[in-house]
Structures are given as structure tokens and as C-alpha cells.
Amino acid sequence: MKKIMNDPNEIVDEMIEGMIVAHSQLIQRVPETGIIQRRAEKTGKVGIVSGGGSGHEPAHAGFVGEGMLSAAVCGAVFTSPTPDQILEAIKVADEGAGVFLIIKNYSGDIMNFEMAQELAEMEDIEVESIVVDDDVAVEDSIFTQGKRGVAGTIFVHKILGYAAQQGKSIKEIKKLAEELVPNIKSIGLALTGVTTPGASQASFTLGENEIEYGVGIHGEPGYRREKLQPSYDLAEELLTKLAEEFDVTRRFAVIINGLGGTPLMEQYVFTNDVKKLMDKDEWSIDFYKVGNFMTSLEMQGLSLTLLCLEDDFYMEALSAPVETISW
Amino acid sequence: MNMDLQTGIRWMELFNEDIQQNKDYLTQLDTPIGDSDHGNNMSRGMDQVIQAIEAESPDSLEALLKLVTSTLLSKVGGASGPLYGSAFMGMLKILKGDNTSSWDKVLRGGLDSIQKRGKAEVGDKTMVDVWAPVVKSLENKQLTHVVIEEAVEATKPLKAKKGRASYVGDRSIGHIDPGAYSSALLFQAMLKSEEK
Numbered sequence: 001m002k003k004i005m006n007d008p009n010e011i012v013d014e015m016i017e018g019m020i021v022a023h024s025q026l027i028q029r030v031p032e033t034g035i036i037q038r039r040a041e042k043t044g045k046v047g048i049v050s051g052g053g054s055g056h057e058p059a060h061a062g063f064v065g066e067g068m069l070s071a072a073v074c075g076a077v078f079t080s081p082t083p084d085q086i087l088e089a090i091k092v093a094d095e096g097a098g099v100f101l102i103i104k105n106y107s108g109d110i111m112n113f114e115m116a117q118e119l120a121e122m123e124d125i126e127v128e129s130i131v132v133d134d135d136v137a138v139e140d141s142i143f144t145q146g147k148r149g150v151a152g153t154i155f156v157h158k159i160l161g162y163a164a165q166q167g168k169s170i171k172e173i174k175k176l177a178e179e180l181v182p183n184i185k186s187i188g189l190a191l192t193g194v195t196t197p198g199a200s201q202a203s204f205t206l207g208e209n210e211i212e213y214g215v216g217i218h219g220e221p222g223y224r225r226e227k228l229q230p231s232y233d234l235a236e237e238l239l240t241k242l243a244e245e246f247d248v249t250r251r252f253a254v255i256i257n258g259l260g261g262t263p264l265m266e267q268y269v270f271t272n273d274v275k276k277l278m279d280k281d282e283w284s285i286d287f288y289k290v291g292n293f294m295t296s297l298e299m300q301g302l303s304l305t306l307l308c309l310e311d312d313f314y315m316e317a318l319s320a321p322v323e324t325i326s327w
Numbered sequence: 328m329n330m331d332l333q334t335g336i337r338w339m340e341l342f343n344e345d346i347q348q349n350k351d352y353l354t355q356l357d358t359p360i361g362d363s364d365h366g367n368n369m370s371r372g373m374d375q376v377i378q379a380i381e382a383e384s385p386d387s388l389e390a391l392l393k394l395v396t397s398t399l400l401s402k403v404g405g406a407s408g409p410l411y412g413s414a415f416m417g418m419l420k421i422l423k424g425d426n427t428s429s430w431d432k433v434l435r436g437g438l439d440s441i442q443k444r445g446k447a448e449v450g451d452k453t454m455v456d457v458w459a460p461v462v463k464s465l466e467n468k469q470l471t472h473v474v475i476e477e478a479v480e481a482t483k484p485l486k487a488k489k490g491r492a493s494y495v496g497d498r499s500i501g502h503i504d505p506g507a508y509s510s511a512l513l514f515q516a517m518l519k520s521e522e523k
Contacts, residue, residue, distance in 0.1 A: 075404075082408060084401040107490065111409035111444055115400065115416075142362075142494050 001195035001202065001298070008198030012054045012074055019061060023325050026065050034074040034081060035089045040066040040323070046164040046173055047071070047093030050102040050157060051086065052109050053078040055196070056217060059294045062326030063154065068161035069324075070099075077196050077297075078218045080108035086116030090125060098126035098170035100177070102156050104149025105133035128170050130177035132156050134186040134305065136245055137214025137223055148216050151257040151294035152184035152305045155318070158327060162317035176313070183310050185245045187238050188303030190215035190222070192261060194296050213237060217259070217296040231266070235273035238304045243281075246308055252278075253287035253318055255305035260295035262302050267291065270302060287318050293326065328465065330430045334520050335391045336380060341516035343373040349512060356505040360492040364405055365505040372403035372411070389426065392419040406445075406490060407506065410454065413437075413444040431465040438462050445489060452485035452492065452499060454506035461514050472518060479503060479511040 005011050012034060019036065020029050027036050034054075050060040051073030060072035070093035075081035090099045099120065103113045110131060117127045133144075134152030141148055159180055163173050190212050193202035203219035206212060211234070214222030229237075246252075256271045258264070271290050278285055286309060294303070309315050330338075346353075346369050354366030379398045385391040392415055400412035417440025418433045438458045447453040460478045464470040480503070487499035490506070 079404055082401050082404055083412065084397065108406055108409075111406060111413075114444065115409050115412060118416075140494065142491060145489075145493075 001199075003197055003298075005197055011197045012076055015054065015057070016061070016074060019325070026323060026325060027061070030071075030088060030092055033085055033088055035071055035085060035092065036061040036064050036074065037071045037089075037092050038064045038066060038069070042095045044095050044097055045167055046097045046170045047090070047095055047099040048102065048157070048161050048164050048173075049073070049086070049089050049093045049099055050153070051075065051081055051089065052104050052106070053080055053218075055297045056294050058292065058326035059154065060157070062293075063157045063161075063324050065322055065324035065327075067165045067320060067322035067324075068157050068327060069102075070095075070164075080106065080112045083112050083115035083119060086113055087119045090116060090120045090127060091123075094125050098128065100160060100164070100170055100173050101127060101129035102153065102160065102177075103129055103131050104153055105131050105146055106143045106149065107145060108143065126170055128174040130156065130160075130174070130181060132181055132184070134181070134184045135188070135214075135216065136185050136241060137187050137216075138221070141216055141220045143218060143220065144216075148220070150186045150188065150217055150305075151255050151303050152186045152307070154255060154257075154289075154293045154327075155184055155253065155305065155307050156180060158322070159314055159317040161322065162320050163313075165320075179311065180314070183308040183314075184305065185242050186255075186303050186305040187213075187241050188215060188217075188222075188257075188259065188301060189213045189234060189238065190219075190259065190299055190301035191228070192298075192300040194219045194260075194299040196297065211301075215299075215301065217294060219296065219299070231269045232273040232276070235270055235277055235304070239274060239277050242304065242306050246306065248281060248283055251284045251286050251309040253307040253309055253314070254285055254289070255293065255303075256288070256290045257294055257303045257305065258292040259299040259301040259303065260292060261298040261300035264291065267302060274304065286315055328430050328470070328517075328521050330388060330433070332385070332388045332391060335388050336385075338517050338520035339373075339376055339380060339391075339395060341519050342513050343377050345512040345516055346370055346373045346509065349508075353505050353509055356503055356508055360487060360495050360499045360502050361505060362405075362491055365407060365509065368403050368405050368407050369411075369509050372399050372408065375402040389419065389422050392422060407509070410441055410445055410506065413440040414458075416440055417443075431462060434458075434462050434465060447489040450485060451488040452482050452504045452507070453487075453489050454504070454510040456482045456485070456504065457507045457510040457514070461510075470514075470518065472515060475511050475514050475518075479507050482507040
């Protein structure tokens with residue numbers, strides 16, 4: 001696999017440096033760490049921190065900024081950051097009102113974030129957290145007990161980030177998060193596997209005309225392989241799976257998320273098909289987001305996320321302006 | 328058994344030696360049922376622990392445990408980092424609460440902490456399957472090298488229910504759990520540290 005890089009062991013460090021070069025007005029690096037912190041003024045509100053393995057850019061550092069994340073922790077490629085790093089992120093995000101952690105449901109992430117939470121509590125910082133498990137494709141996976149956390153995490157960043165900006169307390173944010181996450185469901189499909197920097201081969205391979213439904217963002221196995229279909233049929237498969245999770249008479253927000261190697265042209269074709277299918281079944285969509293938000297290195301494919309707008313606050317939060325690199 | 332600063336340092340040195348010697352074997356154990364990183368992770372982590380002990384010369388058992396905890400947490404990564412880190416943190420918490428605590432009580436704190444972190448029970452084919460019988464034998468003053476060896480062997484026929492190995496399900500049967508094996512090295516080293 002050809003990659004534009006130097007030493008694969010330095011790839012995360014060099015990526016962070018490059019992000020800072022390009023976006024120094026918005027973010028800064030906490031020296032000697034994988035932590036990206038926003039440049040916004042501290043105003044005594046709840047800090048919101050997320051993070052995880054790298055390789056999913058722009059998640060999560062692209063969502064650091066006023067109105068979203070206070071800080072993001074970048075681990076090694078597809079590897080959770082360690083508790084000392086997460087603890088440091090909690091400390092820099094703390095403005096005196098506590099810090100809320102957004103964790104994707106992977107065993108390594110959960111253990112490392114929980115440890116950091118305990119370490120922070122020992123230093124008298126109030127910490128609460130939520131685990132995002134929006135991927136309905138499979139139950140239990142290579143790195144996960146239960147369901148995986150994928151692109152729906154971006155909705156959680158936005159809505160909780162807005163809540164913090166509005167001055168909600170950490171307890172209110174916890175309650176909001178617990179109600180929000182069950183309303184978010186995602187499912188994806190892959191056209192290719194993914195090769196981590198420095199690895200000699202892809203984590204899995206698909207035939208020239210083959211796709212796999214339900215693949216995870218680290219190349220974890222999905223639920224079915226079949227011949228590549230037209231975009232409309234792919235959209236129908238994903239939407240049918242998601243429809244099983246919801247009362248379709250409600251109102252929804254949608255993310256069509258590219259996994260890294262799929263051009264925007266194809267993402268918009270797919271978006272158009274999602275809209276046609278949803279119109280046909282009389283779904284009501286109030287909000288769309290299309291682009292690369294939660295990627296898997298160079299994987300070709302995409303995911304579809306639906307958020308059921310149960311609470312008016314969700315839409316208010318999604319519409320509010322933010323200052324981040326990638327929202 | 329009695330544990331003090333000098334024995335504790337000796338324990339970590341012996342554990343490091345065993346880990347470095349068994350690095351490839353640990354990776355080999357981790358290959359069919361995990362992600363082949365246990366040998367490298369533990370080797371890197373223990374190498375750093377020894378370097379940290381040399382650099383900071385801890386002056387009490389509590390300081391030693393604290394140093395081991397923070398080093399494992401920051402250097403090991405994966406799942407073994409937080410699990411071993413939790414073990415030493417759990418031990419540290421008991422000792423901090425009462426620095427006259429007996430060593431079996433301290434180790435029991437480590438076991439509780441691993442179980443809390445990994446949510447694993449005895450029989451799930453994890454490091455808990457070595458820690459639990461070791462702590463129990465220590466409480467009964469019956470801990471020997473044989474007890475440890477038997478505990479590791481006993482993980483072989485089990486089906487993994489936690490961690491990455493649980494994903495391969497039935498295929499985990501017949502393999503020794505790598506975390507159980509490295510835990511056995513930890514306790515063998517502990518016994519040796521007392522024998523001198």
C-alpha cells in the first residue's frame with residue numbers, strides 16, 4: 001500500500017504537527033502529548049473531551065473548538081490513547097465545572113478512559129462519561145463487547161458541545177447524553193480493506209466486484225459480502241437495516257460519512273438515493289451532513305447515521321455555529 | 328509472605344528478566360487468539376519500569392508501586408496496559424489506606440481492581456484465572472510455584488469470554504491465555520524475589 005509518509009512510527013506525531021501548522025488559530029498541541037486543545041477562552045463551563053486511536057481523521061481533533069470539543073486525545077493508529085494522556089486532556093479541558101468524556105465503544109478505549117476518569121477524580125476533577133455504541137451492524141466484534149461506536153459519535157460531539165457552551169451542568173450533560181445516544185444508529189459498507197501505516201498487508205481484502213456490509217472502522221468483519229450493487233440498492237440495504245431500529249414517523253437528522261477513500265461525488269450520489277428512499281417511505285429529514293467525518297484510513301466505503309430528533313434541543317444544537325476544522 | 332521495598336524492586340527485576348526471556352513465547356500465545364502484541368507490549372512496559380526505578384530510586388514500597396502503576400499505564404497500551412496498571416493501582420490503594428496491610432490483602436486489592444476494570448470472572452480465560460487462585464493460596468499460606476503452573480495450565484481448556492480472544496469463541500479452547508501466562512511470570516518472580 002502506497003502512503004505519503006516518512007517513518008510510520010512517527011506518523012501520528014507528524015500529522016498532529018501538520019494540523020497545528022494549518023489551523024493554529026483554532027487549536028494548539030499540549031506539548032509532548034497527543035492532545036489537541038482548543039484556543040477558545042476558558043469561561044468556567046463543562047469541558048468536553050473525546051479521543052481514541054488515530055486513523056479516523058478528522059475525528060476527533062477536527063471537532064475541537066468553541067461549541068464542540070475542548071480537547072481531543074490522539075492515540076497511535078487504531079490504538080486507544082493511554083490513561084496518562086487522557087488524564088492530561090481532562091486537566092487542560094477542566095474549567096472548574098467538570099469534564100465530560102465521549103468514548104467510542106471499544107474495549108481498549110473504555111478501559112483507558114475509565115482509568116483516566118479515576119485518576120482525575122483522585123485529583124478532585126469531576127468527570128462523567130458516555131459510551132457511544134451506534135453501529136447496529138453486528139453485536140460483539142474484534143475490539144468490542146456489544147455494539148461498535150462509529151460516525152454517530154460526531155452528533156454526540158456537536159450536541160454535548162453545544163450543551164456545554166450553553167452553560168449546562170455536568171449532571172445535565174450526563175442526562176442529555178444518556179437520552180441522546182440510544183437515538184443514534186449507524187451502519188456502513190466497505191468496498192476495500194484498510195492497511196495500517198507500516199503494515200505489509202490489508203486487514204482484509206475484497207474481490208474486484210465485491211462489497212461487505214457492516215464493516216467496522218478498523219476493518220472489523222461485517223455481516224454480509226455480496227457483488228457490488230448500484231448506489232440506490234446499497235442505500236436501500238443500509239436504510240432498511242436502520243429502519244428496524246426506529247419509529248420512522250419521527251423526524252431525523254442524517255450523516256452520510258465517507259470512510260476515507262470514497263470521493264465526495266459518490267457520497268452525494270448516495271445521499272441523493274437516501275433522500276429518494278426516505279421520501280418514498282415518508283420519512284421526515286430536517287438535517288443532512290455529508291463528508292468524511294469518521295474515516296478508516298484509505299478505506300473505500302461509507303456509513304449512514306440517523307439521529308431521531310426526539311428532543312427539540314437536538315436540532316437547536318445541530319444548527320448552532322461552531323469554530324472547528326471539520327464540522 | 329512479606330514484601331518490602333528491596334524485595335519489591337527485586338521482584339520487578341526478576342519479572343522483567345522473565346518477560347524479556349519469554350517475549351516471543353507470549354506473542355506466540357497471543358497470535359491464535361489475540362492480536363499478537365502481548366509480548367512486545369509487556370517487554371516494552373517492563374523495560375520502562377526498570378528504567379524508571381533506576382532513574383527515580385523510589386524510597387518506599389508505596390512509591391515503588393506508584394511508579395510501576397504510572398509506567399505501565401503510560402507505556403504498555405492495548406488492553407494489558409490498563410489491566411496491569413489497574414492491578415498495581417489496586418494494590419497501591421490498599422497500601423495507601425493502611426501501610427501495615429498484609430501482602431495477601433494488597434494482592435487481593437490488585438485482583439479486585441483487575442476484575443473491576445476488565446469485568447472478568449474466574450473461568451473467563453483471562454489473567455483473573457491466575458490471580459484468583461494465587462491470591463487465595465497466599466491467603467492460606469500455601470502459594471508455591473506448582474500452584475501457579477497449575478493455574479496457567481487450567482486456562483487451556485477454557486473458552487474465552489472476555490477480551491479479544493472471546494471473538495474467536497470455541498477456537499480459543501486448547502490455548503493458554505497470554506495474560507494468564509504473563510501473570511504467572513509475575514507471581515513466579517514474586518516467589519523468587521523472596522527466595523533470593
